[in-house]
Amino acid sequence: MKNKIETMDDIKLLVDxxxxxxxxxxxxxxxxxDIAHVNWDNHLPVMYKFWASTLLGEMxxxxxxxxxxFKLNEKQKLLDTDFNIWKQLFIETVDELFEGEIADTAKRRAVSIADLMxxxxxxxxQSAGINIGKIRK
Ligand code: HEM
Incomplete structure (x- = not known):
C-alpha cells in the first residue's frame, strides 16, 4: 500500500x-x-512551501x-504541449508515490492551476496586444 500525503516530508518527496x-x-x-536558469536550491524550497500550503494548509x-x-513566457512562449507534459509528469509522480484523498486533491489542483495558468x-x-494597439494609434 502506498502512503498518504500527510507531512512536510511527503511534500518534499513529491516535489523532489x-x-x-x-x-x-x-x-x-x-x-x-537553459531559459529560466533556475537555481534549484532556491526553487525547490519555494515549491515545498507552495504545495504544503495548497495541500496541508500550512502557511x-x-x-x-x-x-x-508571465515573465518566463516573455522569454520563451509556453505552449499547451509544455503544460500537457507538466501535468502528465505531476500526475505520474503522485500516482507512483501516494494514494488517498490528498493525493487526488494534489492531482486535481495541479491540473486546474495548470489550465488556469x-x-x-x-x-x-492578447491584452498586451490590445494595449500595444492602443498606444500605436
Ligand atoms: C509548462 C509548465 C511550467 C513551466 C515551464 C514552469 C516553469 C517555472 C519556472 C522557470 C519558474 C521560476 C523558478 C525560479 O526562477 O526560481 C517557476 C516558478 C513557479 N512555478 Fe512553475 N512552471 C510551469 C507550470 C507550473 C504550474 C502548473 C504550477 C502550479 C500548479 C507552477 C507553480 C510554480 C510556483 C508556485 C512557482 C514559484 C513562483 C514564486 O516565485 O513564488 N508552475 N515555474
Whole structure:
C-alpha cells in the first residue's frame, strides 16, 4: 500500500521526485535550466512551501505564481504541449508515490492551476496586444 500525503516530508518527496522528472525531460528540462536558469536550491524550497500550503494548509508560501510564468513566457512562449507534459509528469509522480484523498486533491489542483495558468498566459498575451494597439494609434 502506498502512503498518504500527510507531512512536510511527503511534500518534499513529491516535489523532489517531480522536478527530477522535469529536469530530465527533453522539452521541460531546457526551459528550466537553459531559459529560466533556475537555481534549484532556491526553487525547490519555494515549491515545498507552495504545495504544503495548497495541500496541508500550512502557511509559508508568499509569492505570485502567475507573475513568474508571465515573465518566463516573455522569454520563451509556453505552449499547451509544455503544460500537457507538466501535468502528465505531476500526475505520474503522485500516482507512483501516494494514494488517498490528498493525493487526488494534489492531482486535481495541479491540473486546474495548470489550465488556469495557460488560459491566463494566452489572455495576457492578447491584452498586451490590445494595449500595444492602443498606444500605436
Ligand atoms: C509548462 C509548465 C511550467 C513551466 C515551464 C514552469 C516553469 C517555472 C519556472 C522557470 C519558474 C521560476 C523558478 C525560479 O526562477 O526560481 C517557476 C516558478 C513557479 N512555478 Fe512553475 N512552471 C510551469 C507550470 C507550473 C504550474 C502548473 C504550477 C502550479 C500548479 C507552477 C507553480 C510554480 C510556483 C508556485 C512557482 C514559484 C513562483 C514564486 O516565485 O513564488 N508552475 N515555474
Amino acid at each position: 521526485t517531480f522536478y527530477e522528472k522535469v529536469g530530465a525531460d527533453k522539452i521541460l528540462g531546457p526551459i528550466f535550466n 509559508g508560501y508568499k509569492g505570485n505564481p502567475m507573475d513568474a510564468h 495557460f488560459f491566463k498566459i494566452q489572455n495576457y498575451e
